[in-house]
Amino acid sequence: MKKWLTVCLFVVMIMLVACSSTDDSGSSEDKQSSDDQKTIAFFSAGASNNYLQTGIKEAEKVAKEYGWKIEIFDGGFDPLNQLNQLQNAVAQKKFDAFLIEAVDGNQLCDLVQSSVLPANIAVSAINIELCGAVDDAAEGTLTFVGGQGVNVYQDIYKDIVANNPGGGKIAIIGGPSTGTPYLNNIKGMELEIADNDKWQIIGPYSTDYTANQAFQVTQNALQAHPDLKVIFSNYSGMSAGVVEAVNAAGKKGKVKIYDFGGDEWSFEAIRNGDIEQTVIMLPKEEVQRGMEAIKNHFEGKDYQSFYDLTQEEILPGTPYVNKNNIGDFETKGLPEY
Numbered sequence: 001m002k003k004w005l006t007v008c009l010f011v012v013m014i015m016l017v018a019c020s021s022t023d024d025s026g027s028s029e030d031k032q033s034s035d036d037q038k039t040i041a042f043f044s045a046g047a048s049n050n051y052l053q054t055g056i057k058e059a060e061k062v063a064k065e066y067g068w069k070i071e072i073f074d075g076g077f078d079p080l081n082q083l084n085q086l087q088n089a090v091a092q093k094k095f096d097a098f099l100i101e102a103v104d105g106n107q108l109c110d111l112v113q114s115s116v117l118p119a120n121i122a123v124s125a126i127n128i129e130l131c132g133a134v135d136d137a138a139e140g141t142l143t144f145v146g147g148q149g150v151n152v153y154q155d156i157y158k159d160i161v162a163n164n165p166g167g168g169k170i171a172i173i174g175g176p177s178t179g180t181p182y183l184n185n186i187k188g189m190e191l192e193i194a195d196n197d198k199w200q201i202i203g204p205y206s207t208d209y210t211a212n213q214a215f216q217v218t219q220n221a222l223q224a225h226p227d228l229k230v231i232f233s234n235y236s237g238m239s240a241g242v243v244e245a246v247n248a249a250g251k252k253g254k255v256k257i258y259d260f261g262g263d264e265w266s267f268e269a270i271r272n273g274d275i276e277q278t279v280i281m282l283p284k285e286e287v288q289r290g291m292e293a294i295k296n297h298f299e300g301k302d303y304q305s306f307y308d309l310t311q312e313e314i315l316p317g318t319p320y321v322n323k324n325n326i327g328d329f330e331t332k333g334l335p336e337y
Helices: 002-036 050-066 079-092 105-119 150-163 180-192 211-224 236-248 264-272 283-298 326-331
Strands: 039-044 069-074 097-100 122-127 143-146 168-174 199-206 228-233 256-261 277-280 306-308
Touching: 039 050, 039 079, 039 283, 050 069, 050 236, 050 283, 069 079, 079 097, 079 105, 097 105, 097 283, 105 122, 122 283, 143 283, 150 180, 150 228, 150 256, 150 277, 168 180, 168 211, 180 199, 199 211, 211 228, 211 236, 228 236, 236 256, 236 264, 256 264, 264 277, 264 326
Parallel strands: 039 069, 039 097, 097 122, 122 143, 143 306, 168 199, 168 228, 228 256, 256 277
Antiparallel strands: none
16 A cells, blocks of 8 residues: 555656646746847937838838837937937836937937936947947947948038039038937038138028928028029938929029939939939948847847948948949949938
8 A cells, every 4th residue: 555655656746847847848938939039119310201211111121030029219300209209218118229310319318328228228329329429339339320420421521622622602401400410411511611711601501301491491592692503402302302493593503412312313313414413321221230230239249339331332432423423323222212
């Protein structure tokens, strides 16, 4: 009888151990699956134009490829709105990383340093620098993918000066005056043109990035300054309005238009002789590099603290597109939006 009881107890113990092992194994697999799927927040500066929409679609595509969840936050070109979005996202305690395209990188700096990073949220910055770090990642963040830094705008104005040695009046047309792209545009202009006696600056003018406002601003500038020589517009979406105003005034070919954006419209405008040059933007690569750094960080791999989009391999050695080299860009599959 005792022997029989001993055997029964032994069998029961084996069954309990087996059940326990099965439960532990299942819990471990569930936890690993949970750890692998990261949740990312992409804070876009806005969502109202093709460039930004292309970046958002690319972020969603890359997140799907990585097996991540992603939430998109539209900043609406409003620095305070975007600041509130980051604060709320931190409070939710569900995000592993932030991909930030700042409306105002300086305004977000304190929040990133005091709240985001201490919450163990990884941060990649794209297009607009955080905390004034123009050619490196801001302290504590992973990377900065440079697209519209002061240095980029300074190089654009340097190129304009080199191609127009006689100087003259130049009208500067940008986006919202509180946005970092507008401010960086002005700083780049000041560094390269402001002290040049050959040039007279008209403006700068701020707009909402729409062709309608750009048309009105350009029309006013042409009426007030009939001897205007050059116009720099820092987004292709509004450059269409600039072209319309210049052509309506009978100034096509007399006023050189320099564009920043490099979209399908701008390539066609170069072929038509409506604009002199465009600077290529790479919204897909911009997002890819930022998310790639986050992925490598999670996997313990190396990543660059700074990516210069003007040096991307997809470019044919320059970001400046004109009638002489447009074919080189098209061979590379550009424009991408």
